[in-house]
Amino acid sequence: MTKIGLEIHGYLLTNEKLFCACKSEHGLKHSKPNTNICAICTAQPGAKPMLPNKTAVNKVIQIALILGCKINEKLVWARKHYDWPDLPKGYQNTISGAYAIPVGEKGKFLGIRITEAHLEEDPAAWNPKTGEIDYNRSGSPLIEIVTEPDFKNSEQVISWLKQLLTTLSYIKAIDKNLGIKADVNVSVSGGARIEIKNINSLKNIKTAIEYELQKQKKQLPKVQETKMFDESKAITIKMRSKEQAQDYRFISDPDLPIIKIEKSRVEKIKSALPETPSEKLKKIVKKYKIEKTSAETLTKKLEIVEFFEKIIEKANPKLAVRWVTEELLSVLNYNKKELEDVEIKPEHFIELLKLIEDKTITELKAKDILRSWKEKSLSPKQEIKKFSQISDKKEIQKLAQKVIKENSKAVEDYKSGKKQSLNFLIGQVMRASDKRADFEMARDVLVKELE
Numbered sequence: 001m002t003k004i005g006l007e008i009h010g011y012l013l014t015n016e017k018l019f020c021a022c023k024s025e026h027g028l029k030h031s032k033p034n035t036n037i038c039a040i041c042t043a044q045p046g047a048k049p050m051l052p053n054k055t056a057v058n059k060v061i062q063i064a065l066i067l068g069c070k071i072n073e074k075l076v077w078a079r080k081h082y083d084w085p086d087l088p089k090g091y092q093n094t095i096s097g098a099y100a101i102p103v104g105e106k107g108k109f110l111g112i113r114i115t116e117a118h119l120e121e122d123p124a125a126w127n128p129k130t131g132e133i134d135y136n137r138s139g140s141p142l143i144e145i146v147t148e149p150d151f152k153n154s155e156q157v158i159s160w161l162k163q164l165l166t167t168l169s170y171i172k173a174i175d176k177n178l179g180i181k182a183d184v185n186v187s188v189s190g191g192a193r194i195e196i197k198n199i200n201s202l203k204n205i206k207t208a209i210e211y212e213l214q215k216q217k218k219q220l221p222k223v224q225e226t227k228m229f230d231e232s233k234a235i236t237i238k239m240r241s242k243e244q245a246q247d248y249r250f251i252s253d254p255d256l257p258i259i260k261i262e263k264s265r266v267e268k269i270k271s272a273l274p275e276t277p278s279e280k281l282k283k284i285v286k287k288y289k290i291e292k293t294s295a296e297t298l299t300k301k302l303e304i305v306e307f308f309e310k311i312i313e314k315a316n317p318k319l320a321v322r323w324v325t326e327e328l329l330s331v332l333n334y335n336k337k338e339l340e341d342v343e344i345k346p347e348h349f350i351e352l353l354k355l356i357e358d359k360t361i362t363e364l365k366a367k368d369i370l371r372s373w374k375e376k377s378l379s380p381k382q383e384i385k386k387f388s389q390i391s392d393k394k395e396i397q398k399l400a401q402k403v404i405k406e407n408s409k410a411v412e413d414y415k416s417g418k419k420q421s422l423n424f425l426i427g428q429v430m431r432a433s434d435k436r437a438d439f440e441m442a443r444d445v446l447v448k449e450l451e
Contacts, residue, residue: 003193004157004209005149007183008164009142010174011122012059017041017139018121019049019093019256026125026136026178033134041139043088048255052077056119056141057103057259059173061269063143064104064117066167066276071266072101075119077256081249085133086126094120096144097250103261110163110278113148120144143174149185154209157184158202166277170302186212191220196227196236204231212236280305288312290321297325303339304329310346315353323353331370343376351380364435390436393445396429399437400445403428414450422446 017024020040025031039047064071078100079091095102095118107114124138145164151157161180168174181200186209187193194212199205208229215236227236275283277299284305285295298305298321308324328349332339352369355361361369361380369380390396403425404411414421422443429442 001189002152002213003149003185003187004151004153005185006145006147006151006157006161007185008145008147008161009181009183010145010168011178012056012119012141012143013172013175014053014055014059014141016053016055018053018056018119018141019051019139021050022139024140026134026140031136033132033136035136037135037138042135049093052119052256052259053141058269059141059171060103060117060119060143061261061266062171062273063145063168063173064107065266065270065273066171067104067107067109067114067117067145069104069107069114069117071104071261073261073263074101075103075259075261076100077253077259078250079253080120084123084126085131086123086138088124088135088138092121092123093253093256094118096120097248099250099252109167110160112150112160115146115148117143117145149187154206154213157209158206161202161205163277166300170274170277184209184212186216188213188216188220191216192222192224194221194225194227194236196229197239199229204229207234208236274302284309288317290317294321294325297329301339307339307344307346307349311349311353314350316357319353319357323349323356327367327370331373335374342373344373345377348373348377348379355380359438362435362437362439364430364439368435390433390438393441396433396437396441396445397449399429399432400425400442400449403432404446404449411450422450425450 011024014024016022017036020038022038022041023031023036025036040049061071075095076099077093077095078097080094080097081091083090094100096116100118102116102118104117105115107117120142122137122140122142125134125136127133151160161182165174165176165180169176174180179200181198182205184196184199184205185193186196194216196208196212199208211234212227226239228239229235230237280299281292281295284290284298285292290298298308304324308320311320311324328339328344332342335342352366356363356366366380372378407425407428410421410424414425425446426439426443429437429446430439433442
């Protein structure tokens with residue numbers, strides 16, 4: 001029997017670090033190394049921590065509630081000792097350990113039991129090859145989510161993690177630019193548990209699990225071990241024997257006060273939580289009779305599904321689904337932007353859909369209008385004359401005759417049996433009309449003129 005459990009670390013989306021006022025900003029796309037630092041996060045002699053970041057504590061409570069956890073009323077900070085160059089204090093402040101009470105515990109999310117969710121600080125970034133240390137990351141607030149060993153295979157793990165990340169994006173709790181790290185615990189019947197540390201992508205998590213399972217089935221491990229994943233070779237490598245809780249010498253931290261979580265605080269946070277993606281999915285499939293695949297696309301991002309819910313009340317449902325899931329997302333992806341980065345008003349989008357439905361403008365011209373909304377939307381009705389569809393048969397006939405005259409080779413190809421040449425000629429008519437010609441009428445007129 002296969003057992004897989006996860007310890008998932010995510011960077012909480014806060015402006016400041018956990019115990020100081022330095023920016024919680026790091027990584028290749030952020031600040032230069034060792035610029036967001038102070039005496040506290042670099043552990044200078046005599047430096048004492050500030051009170052814990054309130055936003056970080058609230059976000060961990062949010063996440064724990066999403067995971068169905070019981071929120072504990074009293075949180076005690078502990079010191080987790082270990083000797084690595086990335087830890088200037090010689091210990092990590094955490095609400096975890098042998099005697100700790102986590103922020104949330106005994107939850108369940110999409111069928112997987114949650115052992116606990118707790119808050120802790122991140123160590124610095126140490127490069128063992130160069131010996132360089134970047135303290136920008138030191139003290140950044142982290143959440144750790146620990147699951148029970150309920151997973152049976154790598155596919156189940158990846159599917160669950162994707163749904164977890166989508167759900168957490170709804171409450172904007174995790175810094176999506178920095179992603180997650182995971183420690184993966186893997187065991188098979190009769191064998192010792194193996195922990196694979198700090199795997200930093202879904203692809204690597206899947207590969208590491210599959211490699212380790214294959215290896216354990218060939219030779220059962222007798223002793224618990226901690227391993228690392230070598231991405232270049234796609235294998236797991238032994239780092240050390242597995243530490244036990246006593247190896248970290250957990251003690252309560254005398255410099256940090258006990259955090260008391262009042263019920264009123266929990267209820268206030270709970271009442272502000274949005275519907276989860278699974279709840280949204282069920283609702284829009286049932287309420288708007290939308291296919292599940294389209295609904296899944298809509299519910300991947302909260303701002304998209306909320307935008308859609310505003311559109312669907314006043315627009316043709318089929319047209320709205322297609323234009324939000326295909327055209328809008330295509331434009332955003334092309335411009336490498338999120339919907340929240342662009343000021344597209346729902347009323348303008350509804351106008352655009354109604355102009356298409358009424359055949360006032362062609363879909364091709366509507367796409368041009370949508371592409372022009374790179375920063376913000378404008379009312380399509382204000383420029384309706386410029387974009388109005390050409391449905392006059394005589395006007396389209398003139399355009400068709402001009403195209404036939406200017407493209408003799410395509411005409412010859414069509415008459416010799418190459419029917420795909422007709423598509424080229426229709427394209428030329430659409431181009432000549434600035435995409436305003438009625439597509440079906442352009443096709444019919446061209447066929448008659450060619451014959």
